[in-house]
Amino acid sequence: xxxxxxxxxxxxxxxxxxxxxxxxxxxxxxxxxxxxxxxxxxxxxxxxxxxxxxxxxxxxxxxxxxxxxxxxxxxxxxxxxxxxxxxxxxxxxxxxxxxxxxxxxxxxxxxxxxxxxxxxxxxxxxxxxxxxxxxxxxxxxxxxxxxxxxxxxxxxxxxxxxxxxxxxxxxxxxxxxxxxxxxxxxxxxxxxxxxxxxxxxxxxxxxxxxxxxxxxxxxxxxxxxxxxxxxxxxxxxxxxxxxxxxxxxxxxxxxxxxxxxxxxxxxxxxxxxxxxxxxxxxxxxxxxxxxxxxxxxxxxxxxxxxxxxxxxxxxxxxxxxxxxxxxxxxxx
Numbered sequence: 001x002x003x004x005x006x007x008x009x010x011x012x013x014x015x016x017x018x019x020x021x022x023x024x025x026x027x028x029x030x031x032x033x034x035x036x037x038x039x040x041x042x043x044x045x046x047x048x049x050x051x052x053x054x055x056x057x058x059x060x061x062x063x064x065x066x067x068x069x070x071x072x073x074x075x076x077x078x079x080x081x082x083x084x085x086x087x088x089x090x091x092x093x094x095x096x097x098x099x100x101x102x103x104x105x106x107x108x109x110x111x112x113x114x115x116x117x118x119x120x121x122x123x124x125x126x127x128x129x130x131x132x133x134x135x136x137x138x139x140x141x142x143x144x145x146x147x148x149x150x151x152x153x154x155x156x157x158x159x160x161x162x163x164x165x166x167x168x169x170x171x172x173x174x175x176x177x178x179x180x181x182x183x184x185x186x187x188x189x190x191x192x193x194x195x196x197x198x199x200x201x202x203x204x205x206x207x208x209x210x211x212x213x214x215x216x217x218x219x220x221x222x223x224x225x226x227x228x229x230x231x232x233x234x235x236x237x238x239x240x241x242x243x244x245x246x247x248x249x250x251x252x253x254x255x256x257x258x259x260x261x262x263x264x265x266x267x268x269x270x271x272x273x274x275x276x277x278x279x280x281x282x283x284x285x286x287x288x289x290x291x292x293x294x295x296x297x298x299x300x301x302x303x304x305x306x307x308x309x310x311x312x313x314x315x316x317x318x319x320x321x322x323x324x325x326x327x328x329x330x331x332x
Contacts, residue, residue: 003057010050011256014070017043018259021070024077044074062253066263097274098320104240104267107247111182111239114194115232118201119208126209136206146214153293176279179238183272186245193242200235204228222299225306227290230313231282234275241271278313285309 001009020040024032032040051067101108122136133142185192204224211220248264249257289297289305315322 003054003063006050006053007063007254010046013043013046014050014067015256015259017047017070017074018262021073021077025073029077040074041078044071044078047071047074062255062263066255066259069263069266092270093274093277095320097270098317100267100270100274101237101317102320102324104244104271107243108236108240111193111197111243112236114197114239115201115236118198118203119205120201121198122202122205122207123209124205125202126206126213130213133206133210136202137210138203138207141207141210146211146216146220150216150219150293154295179235179275179279180272182235182239183241183245183268186242186268187249188246189249190243190246193239193246197236197239204232218299218303219294222302222306223290223293226302226309227282227286229306229310230278230285233313233317234278234282237275237278238272241268244268244271281309281313 017040020032020036020043023036024040029037047067048071051064051071054064054067125132125136182193182196185196208217208220208224211217244264245261245268248261252260255263289302
């Protein structure tokens with residue numbers, strides 16, 4: 001039997017299992033009647049058998065992924081006492097998430113390019129029209145003179161506590177808000193996700209120009225990069241999650257749109273969960289190294305620290321690529 005014929009024949013049963021699982025997950029397995037419970041068990045066994053058949057066929061990765069998720073949901077409903085083990089969480093953090101990044105590198109590149117394009121727009125817009133600051137520069141920095149701020153730090157007075165608290169709150173609120181909105185707005189077919197990524201890039205690019213125009217570019221990047229590398233990376237990953245949801249809506253790849261959306265939603269949620277570690281790291285750095293300015297911590301030290309952090313972050317995210325490359329090299 002050919003794969004398209006198999007899918008057409010089996011899809012009604014998969015969709016029937018999905019409907020039963022939706023009910024069981026919403027109201028509990030015990031609320032199903034005896035006939036429905038028996039049907040769920042029967043369809044669960046059928047889907048498991050179908051998964052084995054599909055896995056043995058080339059070119060069936062999408063269908064295999066869908067069935068794998070369906071069987072996993074059925075298992076979780078059938079055996080609700082099973083809890084997530086710390087070992088599984090650790091396995092996801094150390095291996096599962098980097099493998100997911102490798103599998104979804106295209107949407108991550110697209111998300112990153114949107115952010116970078118926004119940064120370039122913000123920089124160029126301010127360079128050609130500084131009067132556009134009210135529309136491009138973060139509101140908390142429109143009346144702040146970079147030279148005066150750096151001078152305060154050099155005199156060891158530091159910024160006003162209110163200024164630091166306001167900017168820290170702005171960063172956390174803006175970046176975490178962008179991350180989760182970028183994920184959720186994938187339901188707008190990616191339009192909202194793209195706008196948020198681009199807009200957040202505009203804020204960073206325009207603010208970078210304001211400091212560079214005053215001759216404080218090195219100071220600015222020494223301030224932003226230590227926590228900014230993990231934080232911006234997390235935002236781009238959340239954006240990739242939003243674009244993954246959009247992919248399920250716009251390009252279901254032969255599956256019913258509802259099925260494709262559910263499948264891509266699982267991937268998107270995993271991408272967002274993986275950003276938690278990066279946000280924690282960024283928050284720890286932002287409250288310490290990022291807020292200690294020259295002369296207490298020199299620019300070269302903070303830039304060097306940021307490069308070390310960035311190297312560690314990207315070595316982690318690219319570890320699956322590295323393992324695959326080194327494994328292929330050994331086999332060759």
